[in-house]
Amino acid sequence: MRLLALHVQDFRNLGQVSLSPSPHATIAVGQNGQGKTNLLEALYFLATLKPLRAGRLSELVRWGAPAARVTGRFLLKGAEREISVEVAGGVRQSFVDGKKAPSLEEYFGGVSVVAFTPDDLEVVKGGPDSRRGFLDRAVFNRFPAFLRESREYARALKNRNRLLRTGPVDSVYLEAYDETLAKAGARVYARRRALMAELAPRAQATFASIGRTPDPASYGYRPAHLGELDFAQADEAALANALREALASRSRRDLERGFTSVGPHADDVSVTLGSRSARAYASQGQQRALVLGWKIAEIENLEAATGFLPLLLLDDVSSELDPERNAYLMRYLAESGAQVFLTTTDASLVRAAAAQDTLWMGVRSGAVSLSPPGDSPSGLSSPPDGGEPG
Numbered sequence: 586m587r588l589l590a591l592h593v594q595d596f597r598n599l600g601q602v603s604l605s606p607s608p609h610a611t612i613a614v615g616q617n618g619q620g621k622t623n624l625l626e627a628l629y630f631l632a633t634l635k636p637l638r639a640g641r642l643s644e645l646v647r648w649g650a651p652a653a654r655v656t657g658r659f660l661l662k663g664a665e666r667e668i669s670v671e672v673a674g675g676v677r678q679s680f681v682d683g684k685k686a687p688s689l690e691e692y693f694g695g696v697s698v699v700a701f702t703p704d705d706l707e708v709v710k711g712g713p714d715s716r717r718g719f720l721d722r723a724v725f726n727r728f729p730a731f732l733r734e735s736r737e738y739a740r741a742l743k744n745r746n747r748l749l750r751t752g753p754v755d756s757v758y759l760e761a762y763d764e765t766l767a768k769a770g771a772r773v774y775a776r777r778r779a780l781m782a783e784l785a786p787r788a789q790a791t792f793a794s795i796g797r798t799p800d801p802a803s804y805g806y807r808p809a810h811l812g813e814l815d816f817a818q819a820d821e822a823a824l825a826n827a828l829r830e831a832l833a834s835r836s837r838r839d840l841e842r843g844f845t846s847v848g849p850h851a852d853d854v855s856v857t858l859g860s861r862s863a864r865a866y867a868s869q870g871q872q873r874a875l876v877l878g879w880k881i882a883e884i885e886n887l888e889a890a891t892g893f894l895p896l897l898l899l900d901d902v903s904s905e906l907d908p909e910r911n912a913y914l915m916r917y918l919a920e921s922g923a924q925v926f927l928t929t930t931d932a933s934l935v936r937a938a939a940a941q942d943t944l945w946m947g948v949r950s951g952a953v954s955l956s957p958p959g960d961s962p963s964g965l966s967s968p969p970d971g972g973e974p975g
């Protein structure tokens with residue numbers, strides 16, 4: 586898979602951007618607050634239909650503009666196809682080759698992306714919700730149908746919570762809501778479990794080579810409150826049963842509190858180092874190495890599963906990693922052959938990922954200036970005047 590062309594219109598502070606990315610590294614250099622992350626976010630949104638940071642879709646539309654639109658032309662299995670996503674009036678619409686996308690499967694058609702941001706580096710010590718988001722992003726990348734499945738779960742959860750808040754509830758009525766929630770929840774459990782089965786061993790192995798510690802890492806997911814269930818082996822019907830029972834047994838408490846206390850939305854991912862909680866005991870450098878191990882595993886896992894390397898989006902992570910781990914990452918990117926987009930305020934931090942055909946771009950006040958391929962800002966360790974190389 587390769588992105589041949591990208592067009593962005595009125596997305597956040599970006600007015601109009603058209604570029605033909607390098608098959609390898611495309612690097613956006615600029616000072617803080619200029620629009621570098623917005624460019625990656627546009628690409629992430631195109632490839633996943635999910636915002637990277639925004640809470641609401643309307644945040645993605647450039648202030649004062651009626652709509653935001655991102656279009657990408659991809660080379661996939663020898664054929665070219667164009668996908669677009671548009672946001673207008675808080676509503677998203679997706680297109681394939683200029684026509685409304687008939688289905689998500691048709692839209693994605695093999696496009697996949699892995700993003701790596703400074704927020705990811707904080708995930709080990711953050712709260713369960715950020716780890717869940719982190720896990721689910723990997724699940725979306727691996728199983729695009731999860732976009733719809735997780736929404737179904739979110740809808741069922743919202744409906745049950747609304748019912749709990751409206752006061753005394755007929756138990757037969759509540760059971761019907763539990764049934765819907767349990768089925769949708771079982772799907773989410775199964776998807777997360779499948780992803781973890783593939784990813785965790787790879788992440789553990791990658792960490793072993795970058796962690797600089799004799800302690801092994803482990804990454805695990807086990808839903809809470811499912812009793813004696815053998816989570817690793819249970820089929821989807823058994824998962825749904827277990828969740829239905831957990832919902833029923835906690836319904837009094839849920840009614841008192843007005844929200845659902847069990848289900849995939851309340852789970853956590855455990856990350857341990859030498860069998861101790863990494864959140865509680867790992868150093869900051871170790872925590873970041875644990876995340877780096879996970880991200881590299883995600884890339885390799887997607888390649889193994891789909892036969893393609895995903896697009897890689899790295900938002901200013903180099904300045905957050907120590908020099909040794911940054912060097913590891915840059916070497917990995919250069920050797921992997923992946924198509925990668927990097928942002929940085931300091932070109933010297935990412936130069937090791939650049940090859941002869943790197944496309945360097947400067948980003949300033951939402952405008953992108955391009956340097957011809959190969960015209961790297963050599964000797965430019967800190968780009969002058971807002972980072973317009975070349």
Ligand SMILES: Nc1ncnc2c1ncn2[C@@H]1O[C@H](COP(=O)(O)OP(=O)(O)OP(=O)(O)O)[C@@H](O)[C@H]1O
Nearest residue numbers: 597598617618619620621622623644645646647648
């Ligand atoms: N919907 C929007 N319309 C117009 N401008 C927006 C919108 N959303 C965000 N911005 C602007 O985008 C800018 C931030 O861009 P971005 O996050 O891409 O910065 P950056 O270049 O990655 O900076 P940093 O290096 O600090 O991460 C801010 O000036 C913000 O006000």
